[in-house]
Amino acid sequence: MKTIRTPLDLAINGAAPAFAEPLHVGRPNVGSRDTFMKLAGEMFDRRWFSNNGPLLQEFENRVAAYLGVKHCVAMCNGTIALEIAIRALGLTGEVIVPSYTFVATAHALHWQGITPVFADIDPATHNIDPAAVRRMITPRTTGIIGVHLWGRPAPVDELQAIANEHRLQLMFDAAHAFGCSHKNSMIGRFGRCEVLSFHATKFFNTFEGGAVVTEDDDLADAMRLMRNFGFAGYDNVIHPGTNGKMIEVCAAMGLANLDHIDTVIAANQRNHNTYKLLLDAIPGLEVLGYNNNEHNNFQYVVLDVQEACLRTRDELLAVLVAENVLARKYFWPGVHRMQPYRDLYPHAGLMLPETTELAKRMIVLPTGTTLPDDAVETIAAILEQAIVGST
Numbered sequence: 556m557k558t559i560r561t562p563l564d565l566a567i568n569g570a571a572p573a574f575a576e577p578l579h580v581g582r583p584n585v586g587s588r589d590t591f592m593k594l595a596g597e598m599f600d601r602r603w604f605s606n607n608g609p610l611l612q613e614f615e616n617r618v619a620a621y622l623g624v625k626h627c628v629a630m631c632n633g634t635i636a637l638e639i640a641i642r643a644l645g646l647t648g649e650v651i652v653p654s655y656t657f658v659a660t661a662h663a664l665h666w667q668g669i670t671p672v673f674a675d676i677d678p679a680t681h682n683i684d685p686a687a688v689r690r691m692i693t694p695r696t697t698g699i700i701g702v703h704l705w706g707r708p709a710p711v712d713e714l715q716a717i718a719n720e721h722r723l724q725l726m727f728d729a730a731h732a733f734g735c736s737h738k739n740s741m742i743g744r745f746g747r748c749e750v751l752s753f754h755a756t757k758f759f760n761t762f763e764g765g766a767v768v769t770e771d772d773d774l775a776d777a778m779r780l781m782r783n784f785g786f787a788g789y790d791n792v793i794h795p796g797t798n799g800k801m802i803e804v805c806a807a808m809g810l811a812n813l814d815h816i817d818t819v820i821a822a823n824q825r826n827h828n829t830y831k832l833l834l835d836a837i838p839g840l841e842v843l844g845y846n847n848n849e850h851n852n853f854q855y856v857v858l859d860v861q862e863a864c865l866r867t868r869d870e871l872l873a874v875l876v877a878e879n880v881l882a883r884k885y886f887w888p889g890v891h892r893m894q895p896y897r898d899l900y901p902h903a904g905l906m907l908p909e910t911t912e913l914a915k916r917m918i919v920l921p922t923g924t925t926l927p928d929d930a931v932e933t934i935a936a937i938l939e940q941a942i943v944g945s946t
């Protein structure tokens with residue numbers, strides 16, 4: 556194990572940090588470089604780089620089979636996939652979303668002239684609170700976007716009941732939840748549709764990429780049109796559309812990574828177990844758990860720095876960064892406190908006490924296949940030294 560120094564030691568002595576190279580949250584996992592190179596080589600031979608190519612079609616079929624869902628419509632990224640899903644569902648007016656999420660969930664609405672209305676979360680799950688959703692419904696509400704934050708399922712049944720009762724559309728931002736399940740059904744099969752992200756920082760990536768998955772034939776057809784400018788064949792545009800296509804080289808990366816998805820999840824799970832064992836033993840710290848009766852991807856190691864901790868979240872973050880552990884404050888300070896929402900709805904925070912509180916406490920720690928041996932133990936020792944060693 557490496558020597559642990561405080562930021563003060565580092566400042567005074569100019570000592571080297573615990574890790575020579577920065578450890579990033581979201582360092583990309585690469586399944587098989589060889590498979591990727593082979594598929595990319597075949598792509599060059601074919602001279603078919605985009606527009607519904609064979610790699611894209613194979614990737615969509617494999618993702619749909621993996622999730623047990625009828626349609627996978629792959630896109631250039633998760634944000635465009637959200638925008639296209641929102642448009643295909645015909646959402647307008649106001650749509651209820653959590654504020655404790657990545658900003659793309661809200662931007663995908665605002666970008667299309669729809670008002671994101673922020674509902675508070677359940678502090679136990681970090682997911683949108685159905686009671687809060689009910690409070691935010693107005694005559695202008697047309698839909699709800701649940702987010703499966705950290706890959707832990709949103710309250711799917713309760714949200715569906717609210718949607719049915721008020722005749723609202725329900726879709727999910729499942730950007731964190733590829734490979735996760737709820738009630739033994741893979742996430743991807745809930746609501747009218749679910750949106751995945753395959754960004755480089757996700758445990759499973761296509762460099763950039765995303766998809767909408769759905770059981771609904773008509774919705775899938777509409778989204779396939781929309782992602783390709785509305786073309787229904789040469790010279791025949793039958794719908795407004797955009798360019799949301801996933802390109803072949805991204806599909807190749809997806810195929811190369813799909814073969815190794817279980818290895819990546821196993822590495823994430825090992826890291827998560829070790830972090831949880833070591834950090835939960837430190838007073839005032841708790842690593843968020845996952846339901847072991849379900850499939851999880853364990854891609855986010857979320858550390859709750861509680862009030863009882865002798866150091867604040869920001870103090871611990873400074874200690875970690877000084878040691879080259881580039882942990883993150885996801886999703887601080889809450890989307891409602893980012894622009895344009897901060898100016899548009901300056902009082903939104905009044906309805907979001909749990910979001911405000913939680914966003915102050917969380918740190919996301921590095922994980923994945925690229926972590927050096929013993930890195931988790933070293934990170935835990937850094938935190939222990941900063942908290943217990945300081946008493």
Ligand code: T4K
Pocket residue numbers: 579580581582583632633634635656657659660702728730731752753754755756764765881885
């Ligand atoms: N909905 C939700 C709930 C989401 O979390 C996201 C994306 C979306 C929707 C939208 O999906 P996409 O349109 O992105 O497909 C990162 C990701 O860019 C973003 O995809 C992700 N969520 C979000 C949670 O994290 P930032 O602003 O933290 O990215 P950045 O550039 O700071 O990178 C994060 C860390 O990863 C850094 O420490 C560097 C490291 N990194 C990054 C890249 C790109 C690498 O080591 N290698 C790389 O290639 O948003």
